[in-house]
Amino acid sequence: MSDNLKIALGRRYNFVSSHRLHTAALSEEENYRVFGKCNNPFGHGHNYVAEIYVSGKVDPATGMIVNLADLDAFVEREVVEVFDHKSLNQDVPAFRDAVPTTENVCIEIFQRLKNFPLAKIERVRIEETGNNSFEYAGEALPDHARSDRQGMAQ
Amino acid sequence: MVYLTRKIDFSASHLYHNPALSAEENKRIFGKCNNPHGHGHNYTLEVTVVGEPDPVTGMVLDLKELKRILEQEITQRMDHRFLNYEVAELKDQIPTCENIVRVIWNLLEPKIKQGRLHKLRLYETPDLFAECYRNGAKPA
Numbered sequence: 001m002s003d004n005l006k007i008a009l010g011r012r013y014n015f016v017s018s019h020r021l022h023t024a025a026l027s028e029e030e031n032y033r034v035f036g037k038c039n040n041p042f043g044h045g046h047n048y049v050a051e052i053y054v055s056g057k058v059d060p061a062t063g064m065i066v067n068l069a070d071l072d073a074f075v076e077r078e079v080v081e082v083f084d085h086k087s088l089n090q091d092v093p094a095f096r097d098a099v100p101t102t103e104n105v106c107i108e109i110f111q112r113l114k115n116f117p118l119a120k121i122e123r124v125r126i127e128e129t130g131n132n133s134f135e136y137a138g139e140a141l142p143d144h145a146r147s148d149r150q151g152m153a154q
Numbered sequence: 155m156v157y158l159t160r161k162i163d164f165s166a167s168h169l170y171h172n173p174a175l176s177a178e179e180n181k182r183i184f185g186k187c188n189n190p191h192g193h194g195h196n197y198t199l200e201v202t203v204v205g206e207p208d209p210v211t212g213m214v215l216d217l218k219e220l221k222r223i224l225e226q227e228i229t230q231r232m233d234h235r236f237l238n239y240e241v242a243e244l245k246d247q248i249p250t251c252e253n254i255v256r257v258i259w260n261l262l263e264p265k266i267k268q269g270r271l272h273k274l275r276l277y278e279t280p281d282l283f284a285e286c287y288r289n290g291a292k293p294a
Contacts, residue, residue, distance in 0.1 A: 004288055004289050005256060005259060005286055005287070005288060005289065006285075006286070006287055006288065006289045006291075007252050007255060007256060007284055007285070007286050008284065008285045008286075008293065009251065009252060009282075009283070009284050009285075010275075010282070010283045010284070010285060011281060011282055012280070012281040012282075013281075053285070058250075058252045058253065058256070060247075061172055061174065061175070062170075062172065062183055062184075062248060062250075063170070063247060063248030063249070063250035063252060063253045064248075064250055064252060065252055067183065068282070069185065122293075
C-alpha cells in the first residue's frame, strides 16, 4: 500500500521586500485605476512567506527525501538572498520589466528552484500577507507570462 | 465530493540515528538531531477525508468517530512518547516527518470506513511538515 503513496516535504521561508505595482504599458491614470494604492510611486512592503514543497524517494538510511541543510542552503541562495530586504522592482532582474505581483513572484521562485538536483520541486506557495496566498506548480504559462521572455531571463 | 479536515496535536521526543553508520557520519548527516538524549516537538496532524455527504445525516463521516479513531490510533500511541523507543511501528526507522506520516497513513487508512482517507499533513514545527497522499491524487 505504501508504494502507492506520495510523500512531500513542506518547508516555510521568510523574506521581506518592497514593491510597486506599475507597468509601462499603461498610462499613469490607468496604472492608478488598475493597481490602486499598490501603485504608490514610492512602493510599499510585505512580510512574504515562501512555502516550498519537495517530493522524492524517502532514503531508508536517513528517513529523508532530502537533507534539510541542503534544501535550506539552496533556497537561501536562490531565493532568500535575492529577495530579502530588497526592492523587487529594482533589485530582482526578473521584475525590471514584469510587474512584481505575487503571482509573478510565485512563478519566478518556482523557476529559480525547479532545477534543484536533490529532489523534485512539487509546488511553491507564496503568502504575501496572512490573507493572500498564491500557488504555482510549473503548469504551462501563456507567452506573456513565460519566464524566458525578455526581462524574466535569469 | 467534500473534503473534511480534522486537526490534532501531540507532543513527542525523538532522535535521528542510524546504527549502520559511524558516529561521525551520523553527526554529519543528522546534525543536532543526532543528540543521543533526544529532543522533542509539538506535532500537529491534519487529517483530510473525502467523500459524499450522507443524504440522511449530511456527514461525510461522523466527526465523533474520526475523533475516536485519532485518539485510539495516534494520540494514545504517540502523545508524550519517545518515538524511537515507544512506537513499535517506527522501530528500525528514522522518525523523520516523512517516515512518521507514512506510519500514520498506514494506521489510519484501514480504520476510516466512511469516506476515505485523502491526505495527511504532519507538522513537526510550523515551518516544517510532510504530506502523504495517493500517487496521482491532487494534494488539495
